Amino acid sequence: MAAPHIVSLGDLVMDLIFPVSLPILPSQHQDIEGMKYEPGGACNSIIMGARLGARMSAVGAVGTDAFGDALLDILRAEGANVDGVDAAPNSRTTLVLSLSDASKGQHVFVGAYGKGADAQFTANIQRIVDSADALFVQGYSLYEKRVADMVVKAIQRAKANNTPIYFDGGPTLHAVPSDRVDWAVGMATVLLATEDEIPGISQGRTGAEAVDYLLSRGAQMIVIKQGGNGCTVIVPVNGQAQSKHYPGFNVQVVDTIGAGDCFDAGFMIAQLSGYSIDDCAVMANACGAANVQKLGAGRDVPTRAEVNALLRSKGLSF
Template sequence: MPTHTFDVLAIGDLVVDFVVEIDHFPVEAGRFQIDHGHVLEPGGACNLLIAAARIGLKSAALSRVGDDLHGHFLLDVLVQDGVDVSAVEVSSEKRTVVVLTLVAGGQHTFIGGMSASPDLTIPPRWREMIRHSRALFVEGYAFAELSPGMVSDAIAAARAAGTPIFFDPGPEVHNLGDERLALALCASRVVLLTAEEAALAAGIDDPVQAARRLLRFGPQWVVVKQGAAGCTVCTADGCAQVPGFAVSVQDSSGAGDSFDAGIIYGYLHGWSPERTGRLANAIGAVTVSKLGAGRQVATRVEVETLWGEKIVNGE
């Protein structure tokens, strides 16, 4: 058995979020809105990596960024939070993805582009790191931002090594296609989706019934994120409805990614679905109470204060 150098790796989806808080949606041509605050923060998988590092997981990024201001900004912030970026490739031929995130009333929308490469395989170093990690996190956006071939190859490498895959299709569930979605679902140990995404993936509106159908693909856990209501964690033994925390919501962007870090932590430490869901809910709740994610995602102290429990590494 390989020695585990890392707790969790995230492949692809290293992006910069330019978050602007506006009056309301929709944004209409010719209608002026006030900028109530704006921040530049790491986004995408950076939120998962930072949140994981803050609660005690050894996290690392497998990705590419441009040799530009935004790419170096991302790497600097990740390093400051203890995320290993030694395997991130910096390329003068790639432009770091920047996403405009508009926020109003706790809701958000994204405006951005992707820069997927035609590469079909991951570098040998990434393959070796996957062998020596306790988990691989795969986000739906990674297929578009990095490369469909590379992400599929990383999934295959994780399966060959016995490294658990945590898959969050995100809004890209619309665009993955049936074959790619089925491949990821069948390969995953844990699947994480919103209620809307679960309905699309399973073809059933009821989130619990959707989760139960997705379990047929083979994951041990299917986690349905339900915002302020908390989450539902379904296993072969049944479904646990885990209540959320009452907080004032400022910005929901990044909450789902940071939530995922809590699920990964609890699963890797052998926690029950209920306790794991409670930790994840606390992380997500703290994150939505701030503008932007990235450096604003929940800290360990903030999570423990809201949750009312201590996160003890190894337990």
């Protein structure tokens, strides 16, 4: 089977990664070693996807600054297509200060949103969307002012093409109008979220009520990411929600940044490559587990070999 082509919409950010001791409190100053910058947000899924053998295309916006140039150079070097990324004159790349505590396996993000002219849904972007085997959308893209309208048009185009749409709500949906979130949920084929994020994509609902609501909006599958505990996949069967839990891998946690993004990439690629739901869940768990054993994300997301090393015991590989 040919490598799947996944188009990722928006959420192109640069992470400034600082290894710290959390929490950070007033007057308790810290000296650190090893600060670095790496592409973050959707870039983690893009890089992970490319390393797993998928054809990845980024559509979105960066700034005409050193961070934007570096981000695009890194994505190109990883094999991703960036022809759909806009860099308007005098624009600024979105930056995220990532404070990570390896001893606790915790992190905090502080965002400085980019600025620039709105990106347009051009004929070139339409061509890229039309060539996709799947569309990947993170909730932040609905909030990112420069690309939000373009993202909506791209989703509408993919839906008209019957292209599968994977939607990961993420932690920023509180900043997105609820009607826009609900619209995106209704357009999605597969929903991915942590347990904490489920209320954000279900208009405040939790538990079975949330699941029933999301399936009623048309989702064919809900994938609940549960960190070290693995994941739960829910599908409708004869009008009823059927769920199955898949345990995670037992690994040493160094840093959780980017784990969910790597999980998303693994699940999408496995499913688009024709694997069973059971195998997709295990393969996605392996991507997340391989990632948490390393500090940071971006170019530090796992290699294909590192993921396959975990999967070997399951008789699977990418």
